[in-house]
Amino acid sequence: MSKTGWIIYNGNLPGNKFLDFAEMIRDAANRLGSNAQIIKNNDLLTLFGDKQIGLLSESELPDYIVFTDKDIYLARQLELLGVPVFNSSHVIETSDDKIATYQILAKHQLPIPKTIVAPKVFYSRKEKYLPDLDTIIEQLGLPMIVKEAFGSFGEQVYLVHSKEELKEKVIELYGKPFMFQEFVHSSFGKDLRIQVVGNRVVAAMKRTANHDFRANVTAGGNIEAFEPSEQAKKVAISAAKAIGADFCGVDLLYGSDGDFIICEINSNAHIRNLYNCSGINAADAIMEHILKAVRDKND
Template sequence: MNKPVTTTELGNATPQGPRIVLFVEDGSGDWHARRLKKAMEARGATVVTTTLSACAFDTSCPSGLDIPGFDGGLPDGAFVRSVSTGTLEQITLRLGILHALRESGVRVWNDARAIERCVDKSTATFLFQKAGLATPPTRVVETHARAHAHLTADPRPFVLKPLFGSQGNGVRRAHNADELPAPEEVGDVYYMQHYLRAPEATLFEDWRVFVSNGRLLSAMVRRGKSWITNVHQGAEPIAHDPCTEMSALALAAVAAIGADYAGVDLIRDASGKLMVLEINSNPAWKGLQSVTATDIADTLAADFLAAVTQLPALA
C-alpha cells in the first residue's frame, strides 16, 4: 500500500475561509464529527455543527432554506456525517434539504444521491452488478410468501439483511425458508443474499477499504469468531495492505455509486473469489484509525475543502 497520506494547507474560498455546515447525529456530534470539525478549522474554515432535522425549507429566506447559523443564506460546503433515523417523511425532508443544497450550488459530501444509493442495499447491489462488479448472489422482494418461494426453490444457507441498516445490526443467517422472519420485523421487504462462508469455517474475516476523492486512504482486515465481522459487533481490526484486485474493486464500487468518500466492504467466497459486499456513504473509521498511520479525518477534511474551494486535491 502507498505510504500514509499527508496533507497540506489549503487556500480559502474567501478571505475569512469557507463556511461549512457539518451535519451530525445530534447537536454535539460524535467522535468522528469532532475530529472532522477540528481538522477543517485548522485549515481556516468556519464550521457550524448542526443536524438535518434542525433545517427547514422556508420561502421567507433568500436561499429558500433555513440552515442554522447561516441567517437564511447558504454555506460554501456541507459535509454529511449523519442523516439520523426518523420516519419516512422526516428522512424524505432531510434528503430534500441535501438535494436543495446541491441544486443551489453548494458542494455536498456525500450528496443525497450517493446517500440514497448506499442506504438502500438493493439499489447499491444493482449498481454493482450494472458496473460489472462481482457481488454475492442476491434477491430482494416484497412479502413473506415471495421470499419463502424463492428460498424453497433455491435451498441453501442465506443471509437476510435489513434494507436500511449498518454496523451489522439486524443481520441474520438462516438455513432454510422456514427460518424467515415475520413481515413486520423487516418491513415486509426481504433482502436475501447467499451465505458465502465455508460450512466448516471457524475464523471469519472480510476487508474494509476506505476511499476518498478517487483513491485509497487505508484498509483493514476485520477478523472475528462470529460470521458478522463488523468492528461494532466485536471483530478485531487489523492493518492491511490491499492487493491490486482489492484496490481496483473498491474504487470501482465507489465510482458506481458516485460517492465522494465511502467505506467499501469486500469479502471472499469459499472458493476465494473476491466480491463487493456493501458500501457505506457515512462510514465510521474509529476501528480503522486504530490500525493506520493515515489521519483519516485530517485527509477527509483536506479533500473536502479542496472540492469546496475548487483547489487541486491531494495526490
C-alpha cells in the same frame, strides 16, 4: 480567502460516536485552513413554498457542507440552495438503501453476492402472501443471508439455516424492504473495511469475529490494520465510483477463489476505529479532496 464549511450530524442520536466523526472532519478542515463548524441537523429547519425555498436560520450559507447524517431531505434542500454537499444527497440515499446499492453495482458488473429482492407487500393485510421460498432456496442454497434494505452495524442482517427459519424471518420482516442473498462461506466472521477517498484507497482494516458470521466491531469483531491487495483496492474504488461517492467505506468479503465480493458501501463510514488500528486519519484525505473539489468548481 479560506473556505467556510458546515459539518452536519444527527443531533437526535444517543452517544458520542456520531459527534466524534463530525469532530474529526471539522478538525481536519481547520488544519487545512478552512473555517468549519459542526451543526446539528435538527437546528436547521427547511422552508419552501410557491415563491420561496430556504432555511429557518440566521447563519450565512457556507462554501461547502460535509453531511455525516442520513437526513436526505435536508441534504437535498441545501443542494437546491446551491451549496456543494459531500457526499451528495443522491449518494447518501443510494448507500443507505442496500437494495438500490446492489442494483447499481450489478449494473456495473461488479462482484456482489447473488441476490433476490423480496416483493413489496403491505403490512396491513391480514393474509400474508409469501414469495416462493422453494425457488429462492434453489437459487441461493442454505444457509442464506436475509438482509434488510435499511440498517447499520450489521444489526439487520440474519443467517438462516432452514426453510422453516426462512419462513419465520420473512413473516417477521413482512412489510419491510429486504432481500435474500447467498451466504459467502469463505468469509465467515471476517471481512475488509476499505476507506476510499476520490480515486484512491487511504486506509484499510481487517475485521474478524470468533463467534459470529458478521465481522462488525459492534457485533464483537476485532480489528487490525491491513494492506489490501491491488485487486481489493480496484474493487473498492470501482464500487465507490459506481454510486458516485466522494468518500466512503467499502466492506469486502473474501471469495472462495481468493477474489473479493462487495458486501456494503457506507457513505458515512465512521473512521475512528480505522484511525485507532492504522494510525491513519482518513479525515485529512477527505477534507483535502473536498476543498480541492470546491476550489476547482469556483475556478
